[in-house]
Amino acid sequence: MDKPHLEARKAPKQARSQATVQAILTAGARVLAQESLAGFNTNRIAEVAGVSVGSLYQYFPNKAALAVALIDQERERLAVALEAAVASVSDAPLLEGLSRLARLAIEQQFQDPVYAAALDHEERRLPLGTRLASSESRLVGAILQFLEDHRDELPTFPDGSPKEVARDLLLITRVLVEADAHGGQGAPPSLHPRLVRALAGYLLAPGVA
Amino acid sequence: MDKPHLEARKAPKQARSQATVQAILTAGARVLAQESLAGFNTNRIAEVAGVSVGSLYQYFPNKAALAVALIDQERERLAVALEAAVASVSDAPLLEGLSRLARLAIEQQFQDPVYAAALDHEERRLPLGTRLASSESRLVGAILQFLEDHRDELPTFPDGSPKEVARDLLLITRVLVEADAHGGQGAPPSLHPRLVRALAGYLLAPGVA
Amino acid sequence: MDKPHLEARKAPKQARSQATVQAILTAGARVLAQESLAGFNTNRIAEVAGVSVGSLYQYFPNKAALAVALIDQERERLAVALEAAVASVSDAPLLEGLSRLARLAIEQQFQDPVYAAALDHEERRLPLGTRLASSESRLVGAILQFLEDHRDELPTFPDGSPKEVARDLLLITRVLVEADAHGGQGAPPSLHPRLVRALAGYLLAPGVA
Amino acid sequence: MDKPHLEARKAPKQARSQATVQAILTAGARVLAQESLAGFNTNRIAEVAGVSVGSLYQYFPNKAALAVALIDQERERLAVALEAAVASVSDAPLLEGLSRLARLAIEQQFQDPVYAAALDHEERRLPLGTRLASSESRLVGAILQFLEDHRDELPTFPDGSPKEVARDLLLITRVLVEADAHGGQGAPPSLHPRLVRALAGYLLAPGVA
DNA sequence: GATGAATGAGAGTTCATTCAT
DNA sequence: GATGAATGAACTCTCATTCAT
Numbered sequence: 001m002d003k004p005h006l007e008a009r010k011a012p013k014q015a016r017s018q019a020t021v022q023a024i025l026t027a028g029a030r031v032l033a034q035e036s037l038a039g040f041n042t043n044r045i046a047e048v049a050g051v052s053v054g055s056l057y058q059y060f061p062n063k064a065a066l067a068v069a070l071i072d073q074e075r076e077r078l079a080v081a082l083e084a085a086v087a088s089v090s091d092a093p094l095l096e097g098l099s100r101l102a103r104l105a106i107e108q109q110f111q112d113p114v115y116a117a118a119l120d121h122e123e124r125r126l127p128l129g130t131r132l133a134s135s136e137s138r139l140v141g142a143i144l145q146f147l148e149d150h151r152d153e154l155p156t157f158p159d160g161s162p163k164e165v166a167r168d169l170l171l172i173t174r175v176l177v178e179a180d181a182h183g184g185q186g187a188p189p190s191l192h193p194r195l196v197r198a199l200a201g202y203l204l205a206p207g208v209a
Numbered sequence: 210m211d212k213p214h215l216e217a218r219k220a221p222k223q224a225r226s227q228a229t230v231q232a233i234l235t236a237g238a239r240v241l242a243q244e245s246l247a248g249f250n251t252n253r254i255a256e257v258a259g260v261s262v263g264s265l266y267q268y269f270p271n272k273a274a275l276a277v278a279l280i281d282q283e284r285e286r287l288a289v290a291l292e293a294a295v296a297s298v299s300d301a302p303l304l305e306g307l308s309r310l311a312r313l314a315i316e317q318q319f320q321d322p323v324y325a326a327a328l329d330h331e332e333r334r335l336p337l338g339t340r341l342a343s344s345e346s347r348l349v350g351a352i353l354q355f356l357e358d359h360r361d362e363l364p365t366f367p368d369g370s371p372k373e374v375a376r377d378l379l380l381i382t383r384v385l386v387e388a389d390a391h392g393g394q395g396a397p398p399s400l401h402p403r404l405v406r407a408l409a410g411y412l413l414a415p416g417v418a
Numbered sequence: 419m420d421k422p423h424l425e426a427r428k429a430p431k432q433a434r435s436q437a438t439v440q441a442i443l444t445a446g447a448r449v450l451a452q453e454s455l456a457g458f459n460t461n462r463i464a465e466v467a468g469v470s471v472g473s474l475y476q477y478f479p480n481k482a483a484l485a486v487a488l489i490d491q492e493r494e495r496l497a498v499a500l501e502a503a504v505a506s507v508s509d510a511p512l513l514e515g516l517s518r519l520a521r522l523a524i525e526q527q528f529q530d531p532v533y534a535a536a537l538d539h540e541e542r543r544l545p546l547g548t549r550l551a552s553s554e555s556r557l558v559g560a561i562l563q564f565l566e567d568h569r570d571e572l573p574t575f576p577d578g579s580p581k582e583v584a585r586d587l588l589l590i591t592r593v594l595v596e597a598d599a600h601g602g603q604g605a606p607p608s609l610h611p612r613l614v615r616a617l618a619g620y621l622l623a624p625g626v627a
Numbered sequence: 628m629d630k631p632h633l634e635a636r637k638a639p640k641q642a643r644s645q646a647t648v649q650a651i652l653t654a655g656a657r658v659l660a661q662e663s664l665a666g667f668n669t670n671r672i673a674e675v676a677g678v679s680v681g682s683l684y685q686y687f688p689n690k691a692a693l694a695v696a697l698i699d700q701e702r703e704r705l706a707v708a709l710e711a712a713v714a715s716v717s718d719a720p721l722l723e724g725l726s727r728l729a730r731l732a733i734e735q736q737f738q739d740p741v742y743a744a745a746l747d748h749e750e751r752r753l754p755l756g757t758r759l760a761s762s763e764s765r766l767v768g769a770i771l772q773f774l775e776d777h778r779d780e781l782p783t784f785p786d787g788s789p790k791e792v793a794r795d796l797l798l799i800t801r802v803l804v805e806a807d808a809h810g811g812q813g814a815p816p817s818l819h820p821r822l823v824r825a826l827a828g829y830l831l832a833p834g835v836a
Numbered sequence: 837g838a839t840g841a842a843t844g845a846g847a848g849t850t851c852a853t854t855c856a857t
Numbered sequence: 858g859a860t861g862a863a864t865g866a867a868c869t870c871t872c873a874t875t876c877a878t
Contacts, residue, residue, distance in 0.1 A: 016837095017837090037334070041872055041873075042872075042874080043840095043872070043873085044872095046840095051838085051839095052839045052840055053839085053840070053873090053874080053875095054837090054838060054839055054840065054875085054876085055837080055838055055839075057873090057874070057875080058837075058838075062873075062874080063873065063874090117333075121333055121334070124326070124330050125246065125330065160399040160402070160403045161399070164399060164403065165403070167388070168403055171384045171385060171388055172381055172384065172407065174384070175381065175383070175384045176377060176381070179376070179380055190369040190370070190373060193369070194369045194373065194374075194377055197411055197414045198377065198407070198410070198411045198414075200410070200414050201407070201409070201410025201411040201412070201413065202406055202407045202410040202411070203410070204410065204414070205406045205407075205409050205410035205413070205414075225863090226861090226862065229862075229863080250846080250847060251847080251848060251849080252846090252848085260864090261863060261864045262848090262849080262864090262865070263849095263850085263851085263862095263863065263864055263865065264862075264864075266848090266849065266850075267861095267862070267863075271848075271849080272847090272848065272849090434858095435858090438859095455752070459851055459852075460851075460852060460853080461851065461852085461861095462851095464861095469859085469860095470859060470860045470861055471853080471854095471860085471861065472853095472854085472855085472859060472860050472861065473858080473860075475852090475853070475854080476858075476859075480852075480853080481851095481852065481853090535751070539748070539751055539752070542744070542748050543748065578817040578820070578821045582817060582821065583821070585806070586803060586821055586825065589802045589803060589806055590803070590825065593799065593801070593802045594795060597794070597795075597798055608787040608791060611787070612787045612791065612795055615829055616799065616825070616828070616829045616832075618828070619825070619827070619828025619829045619831065619832035620824055620825045620828040620829070621828070622828065622832070623824045623825075623827050623828035623831070643841065643842090643878095644841065647841075647842085668868060668869080669869060669870080670867090670868075670869085678842080678843095679842060679843045679844055680843090680844075680869090680870080681841095681842065681843055681844065681870095681871080682842055682843075684869090684871075685840095685841070688870095689869080689870075690868095690869070690870090
């Protein structure tokens with residue numbers, strides 16, 4: 001097997017190392033946000049990070065690993081926000097909960113659409129096994145929690161395993177938001193209701209046996 | 210403006226030319242299907258097409274233009290199939306119509322998931338104006354026709370312009386199918402009901418004002 | 419010897435052939451004038467000439483031969499003008515003659531500085547033997563005639579063979595005019611007096627034994 | 628504006644880097660001297676320099692920048708020699724000064740006529756702003772100094788700004804010498820007197836008001 | 837551990853020239 | 858003679874990765 005490692009080379013335990021890794025990640029994010037995939041090369045990132053390329057390769061075995069780390073970090077950030085949001089709406093009615101989660105998703109994505117799109121793009125070309133890694137599954141977990149919290153408002157549990165359902169909800173959210181983010185400057189007013197409709201519809205779909 | 214042309218360079222008039230263009234397109238598709246984006250370079254494609262690189266550039270001003278042509282060709286194929294399907298379900302009840310369209314989408318995508326995913330990926334990095342070009346809008350048009358055909362089964366027209374709605378339906382279909390296509394070999398049995406639920410839910414979503 | 423031929427492949431005797439050759443030459447000139455060396459390639463020229471590349475190669479064995487023909491044609495045009503001018507000043511005093519010739523040179527060059535510069539540039543990379551071909555020597559001949567006509571106004575014949583002298587005068591004229599043509603839009607007012615000074619100085623240089 | 632940068636990419640700080648840069652410049656000069664523009668391509672130059680192409684591009688953003696550096700280096704060399712010569716003849720009579728400067732120019736150009744011609748050729752296709760850059764203007768400056776030093780031997784200052792005059796002298800020198808360098812192996816005996824005559828004539832031109 | 841100079845395979849693209857039709 | 862599709866060597870430039878210092 002020559003499947004390339006995609007995990008960070010070493011868990012940096014010392015403070016300086018951690019700082020270096022963070023600097024690299026931050027630089028990667030900045031580059032991606034400002035120049036999209038065009039400037040996303042290891043030399044550039046190292047330069048922006050104020051570090052030598054050699055150092056970059058000390059912590060990431062290859063470029064893909066860096067991309068994965070970036071994606072993971074972003075998912076982590078999202079997961080934290082999502083978990084908090086899910087907790088905060090655990091007592092609200094389902095629809096209101098969905099509405100607030102949708103609002104959150106839109107806000108997150110529109111904070112830096114170029115960055116989000118670039119990450120998404122990068123994610124797609126990773127070997128398949130890599131996807132749905134730890135932090136991705138945290139997102140799924142948060143949604144599962146949300147479904148749990150509102151179990152009694154859901155007619156019967158839809159087809160598909162709960163995990164599939166959760167993933168579907170995430171995917172739907174991501175495409176719809178991303179599509180609008182690509183186009184304009186800000187989120188169009190119709191986005192939020194459409195998104196809520198898509199999510200609620202999926203969960204509550206009536207006539208579908 | 211030096212925005213690169215993305216249209217074919219010359220309309221091939223002689224029979225030989227047309228054969229060459231087809232050979233190139235076919236080679237492009239084959240390469241994309243078998244090696245995904247990794248082998249998608251002009252030299253390789255020309256080689257597979259049994260043609261010189263020069264010939265490739267005689268008909269496509271650059272690599273992106275070839276990608277666009279491939280995307281267009283695929284969309285065209287899809288559009289034809291979708292239009293036919295929409296016509297064939299014009300008298301069927303909404304839900305059954307959706308179910309059949311969903312079946313079609315799954316079949317299409319699973320015919321060659323790697324190819325479809327690669328094209329999708331490639332499409333994303335084209336300049337935005339290029340997207341939703343002629344054949345893409347044919348897809349939207351077909352969906353609009355479907356909505357028209359079943360207008361009286363739809364409670365009130367959902368938020369967003371009809372075009373937005375149609376695009377949302379397409380996007381939702383694409384992600385859900387693509388996500389499952391990525392993973393396994395064949396479509397999981399739960400895919401079809403989940404997709405129908407997503408589409409029907411979006412269109413019929415009840416309690417959402 | 420594999421010194422490439424640089425002469426036209428065949429002397430076109432039929433009317434249609436001559437027309438084709440002229441069309442090609444004219445196209446070459448137009449391309450060079452409008453796009454400088456950037457668009458100066460055989461395919462482009464043939465296209466502009468409304469002729470197939472194949473036809474171009476019927477009359478010119480290679481690109482260099484076409485360049486030579488263009489240079490020759492331009493020199494021919496210049497030679498005709500120069501011969502006429504020389505004749506018209508044969509009775510005028512030397513200085514006035516020089517002044518009028520200088521005026522002519524400036525006018526010619528500034529008619530189409532891009533074209534002239536491009537030709538000049540192209541000329542330099544031809545194999546050396548090619549230079550000073552027939553029409554170039556007509557230019558030299560015209561100057562020799564001018565010197566002849568004003569022989570008694572020239573102190574003693576300067577060093578160097580008359581041909582060298584004539585060539586020097588041509589070269590000096592070309593650089594000075596070309597240098598100013600490169601820069602601005604029109605000829606600066608100081609160009610003419612400076613040029614006359616250079617030419618007259620060379621011919622009349624006093625204290626130089 | 629996407630006018631291409633023509634300046635060196637990074638100032639090499641380590642000893643190894645400086646050696647590489649010098650190797651590249653030397654290789655560029657050698658290639659130009661031996662094969663003229665025919666072999667002047669980045670791969671060849673890197674090969675001759677015993678360096679990878681990548682290294683070349685580490686220090687020069689593109690091929691033109693390398694050409695500029697070569698031209699600059701050559702001008703620098705010339706400027707140093709010219710400034711010294713001008714200083715050394717500051718007390719000599721004008722004509723003797725000119726004669727010695729002419730001798731210097733001939734020697735310089737005939738040291739490596741192919742190289743000099745190739746550089747000259749290359750210089751012409753650079754964007755115009757680039758020309759007359761620092762080192763070129765040093766040449767002009769040296770001539771201005773010479774004129775200053777012999778101001779009282781010059782009848783009245785000729786037409787045109789002093790800078791134009793200095794440039795004219797440089798241009799005249801360059802063409803005359805280059806023309807003879809192109810042809811033969813060594814400088815013909817008539818070259819030096821003709822050149823002096825041209826320069827002195829321009830400066831002292833008598834009857835030209 | 838860190839540095840950054842060096843590498844070189846490989847990608848996109850051009851254009852003079854040929855030759856079957 | 859004319860056509861123009863086809864050719865492919867050649868060229869410029871990029872960037873992931875290595876390794877001597």
